[in-house]
Amino acid sequence: MTASAPTVVAVLGAGTMGAGIAQACAGAGCEVQLVDADPEALTRALATIEDSLQRLVRKGVLDEGSIERTLGNVHPADDLASAVAAADVVIEAVTEDLDVKRSLWQYLAAHARPGTLLASNTSSLSVTEIAGFGGDPESSCGLHFFNPVPLLPLVEVVRGEHTSDATVARAVEFVARIGKTPIVCHDTPGFIVNRLLMPYLNDAVHALAEGVTSAADLDAAMTLGANLPLGPLALADLIGLDVTLAAIEALHRETGDPRFRPAPLLRRYVRAGKLGRKSGEGFHRYAPREEGA
Numbered sequence: 312m313t314a315s316a317p318t319v320v321a322v323l324g325a326g327t328m329g330a331g332i333a334q335a336c337a338g339a340g341c342e343v344q345l346v347d348a349d350p351e352a353l354t355r356a357l358a359t360i361e362d363s364l365q366r367l368v369r370k371g372v373l374d375e376g377s378i379e380r381t382l383g384n385v386h387p388a389d390d391l392a393s394a395v396a397a398a399d400v401v402i403e404a405v406t407e408d409l410d411v412k413r414s415l416w417q418y419l420a421a422h423a424r425p426g427t428l429l430a431s432n433t434s435s436l437s438v439t440e441i442a443g444f445g446g447d448p449e450s451s452c453g454l455h456f457f458n459p460v461p462l463l464p465l466v467e468v469v470r471g472e473h474t475s476d477a478t479v480a481r482a483v484e485f486v487a488r489i490g491k492t493p494i495v496c497h498d499t500p501g502f503i504v505n506r507l508l509m510p511y512l513n514d515a516v517h518a519l520a521e522g523v524t525s526a527a528d529l530d531a532a533m534t535l536g537a538n539l540p541l542g543p544l545a546l547a548d549l550i551g552l553d554v555t556l557a558a559i560e561a562l563h564r565e566t567g568d569p570r571f572r573p574a575p576l577l578r579r580y581v582r583a584g585k586l587g588r589k590s591g592e593g594f595h596r597y598a599p600r601e602e603g604a
């Protein structure tokens with residue numbers, strides 16, 4: 312990385328998170344190589360980025376010119392090896408599956424230049440374990456972005472057991488440079504936000520199942536009494552009940568702690584296809600195509 316040349320970032324995985332991460336990096340002037348195993352995912356990601364930029368322009372957050380500038384910095388790449396070899400920073404945001412991540416990180420070990428900052432956006436897997444699949448665990452860390460990336464400022468910088476101090480410092484500097492707020496944490500289940508948020512959302516579902524009150528009143532109580540912008544059931548609907556269930560299951564699996572036992576009602580809703588906003592129904596009902604926060 313030099314002060315004069317733009318930082319080259321390879322974003323691996325062009326799904327929900329990869330598209331948002333690519334947008335954030337490109338918007339900050341990085342040259343982004345966006346890679347996906349599925350060519351259609353790349354096409355969708357470019358459309359998603361353009362749509363998001365247009366919305367931010369309409370809201371007055373960005374100027375008109377930033378659409379072209381940002382899109383001009385995003386380069387769909389079909390050659391993983393050369394995208395990785397050219398990168399100063401690699402951010403892996405592929406499917407949350409240890410086997411998928413293992414083979415990709417082994418590939419990274421063979422193709423990334425020595426000293427390249429290697430990061431995984433995993434939510435629930437161990438950063439130390441993922442970094443161990445690659446060739447350089449000292450230069451590897453977690454960079455946990457939040458969805459939707461263009462709107463949420465936090466990035467958890469996750470220090471694996473072998474991550475060096477220099478890598479943490481580089482990661483913090485990189486995150487700040489792309490306009491996000493880095494907070495460093497250790498590689499423990501759920502990191503910071505999911506460790507605290509998921510048990511809270513899960514507990515709200517337990518409370519609903521216990522018949523404390525209705526879903527609407529439970530959410531209203533927490534917005535009015537705890538001054539939160541959104542009640543927990545509405546927030547779980549926004550995140551997706553399948554994503555919420557997977558996160559609380561991961562905490563339960565990793566720790567064995569009964570505090571993280573998934574609420575049976577949450578599992579029942581997911582099995583019934585009630586996934587929250589994206590399916591039109593969760594703890595609340597939504598009009599078709601209603602947009603997220």
Ligand SMILES: NC(=O)c1ccc[n+]([C@@H]2O[C@H](COP(=O)([O-])OP(=O)(O)OC[C@H]3O[C@@H](n4cnc5c(N)ncnc54)[C@H](O)[C@@H]3O)[C@@H](O)[C@H]2O)c1
Pocket residue numbers: 323324325326327328329346347348349352403404405406407408411415432433434435455456457458554
């Ligand atoms: N969705 C969220 O709210 C969220 C939030 C924070 C972190 N994360 C993490 O981000 C990562 C991605 O999640 P997502 O929600 O964007 O998933 P997603 O399913 O939307 O996208 C994953 C993409 O990875 C691609 N992919 C799979 N294997 C690949 C390979 N070998 N090489 C290249 N591309 C490959 C898929 O084609 C897909 O486009 C996961 O680790 C997840 O835990 C997700």
